[in-house]
Amino acid sequence: MALKPSAGSRAADATARRCGVCGQESRQFLFRPGPPEQAPDLDLRPGEPVRGTMARWLQQCPHCGYAAPDIARAHPAAAAAVGAAPFRALIAEGGHPPLARRFLAWAHVLEETGALHAAAEATLHAAWVADDLGQTELACDWRLDAVALWRGGPPLDHEQTVRVIDALRRAEAFPDAGATAEDLARSSPPEAVAQVIALERRLIAAGDAGRHSVASALPPPSRRPHATMRGPRSPVGEGFFAKLKRLFRRG
Numbered sequence: 230m231a232l233k234p235s236a237g238s239r240a241a242d243a244t245a246r247r248c249g250v251c252g253q254e255s256r257q258f259l260f261r262p263g264p265p266e267q268a269p270d271l272d273l274r275p276g277e278p279v280r281g282t283m284a285r286w287l288q289q290c291p292h293c294g295y296a297a298p299d300i301a302r303a304h305p306a307a308a309a310a311v312g313a314a315p316f317r318a319l320i321a322e323g324g325h326p327p328l329a330r331r332f333l334a335w336a337h338v339l340e341e342t343g344a345l346h347a348a349a350e351a352t353l354h355a356a357w358v359a360d361d362l363g364q365t366e367l368a369c370d371w372r373l374d375a376v377a378l379w380r381g382g383p384p385l386d387h388e389q390t391v392r393v394i395d396a397l398r399r400a401e402a403f404p405d406a407g408a409t410a411e412d413l414a415r416s417s418p419p420e421a422v423a424q425v426i427a428l429e430r431r432l433i434a435a436g437d438a439g440r441h442s443v444a445s446a447l448p449p450p451s452r453r454p455h456a457t458m459r460g461p462r463s464p465v466g467e468g469f470f471a472k473l474k475r476l477f478r479r480g
C-alpha cells in the first residue's frame with residue numbers, strides 16, 4: 230500500500246537535467262502529482278491538493294529559458310523557437326507574473342511546433358496563475374488566447390468544447406459562450422456532458438463569470454434511476470466528464 234501523498238506530490242526529488250534546447254545542466258524537480266481529492270473546476274483545473282502545485286508543473290532551464298514538463302525533452306524545432314525574439318520577449322515580460330510567463334513560454338514552443346491544443350492548455354494554465362493572483366484582465370486575455378488556439382487546431386470533441394465554453398464564459402465573452410453552448414447542446418452529447426452544458430448555459434444567462442466546480446453540474450445519484458445498476462468499474466468508452474461524475478458527483 231503506497232503512502233498517502235502529501236501536497237499533491239509523491240516525490241519532489243531534485244535531479245540534474247540536461248536541457249534539450251541548449252545542452253546545459255541544471256537541477257530540476259521531477260513532478261509526479263498524486264490524485265486530486267476535490268472535484269475540478271468546469272475548465273478541468275484540478276481540485277486540491279494538485280491545484281496548489283502549479284509552481285512545480287514545469288521545469289525551466291536557467292540558461293536559455295526553455296520551459297517544459299521535462300526540459301531534457303525538446304521537439305526538434307524547439308531550439309529555433311526558444312532562440313527567436315518572440316520567446317525572448319515573452320520570458321522577459323515584467324508585467325506578467327513569473328509563473329505565468331513560464332506557462333506562456335511552454336505554450337509558445339508548443340504553438341511554434343504545431344501542437345495547438347497543447348498550447349491552448351498551457352495558455353489556460355497561465356490564466357489560472359492570473360486567477361490566483363487576482364489579475365482578472367490577464368486571466369481574460371489568456372483565456373481568449375487559449376480559445377483561439379483550441380479553435381485553430383484540429384476539430385474539438387464534446388468535452389474540449391465544454392472547456393472552450395467555460396473559458397469564454399470566464400472571460401465574459403457571453404454571446405460567443407452562449408452560441409457555442411447552444412451548438413454543442415444540439416449535437417446530442419453524452420449525458421454527463423449535457424449536464425455540464427446545462428449548468429454553463431444557466432451561468433451564461435446569469436452573466437456569471439465565476440469559478441464553478443464540475444460537482445455542481447452533476448446531480449446526486451438518487452435522482453438517477455439506473456445509478457445503482459452501475460458497478461465500480463469504469464465503463465468502456467466512458468467520457469471524461471462521466472468519469473468525473475462517478476468520482477466527484479455531489480451526493
Ligand SMILES: [Zn+2]
Pocket residue numbers: 248249250251252253290291292293294295
Ligand atoms: Zn537550456
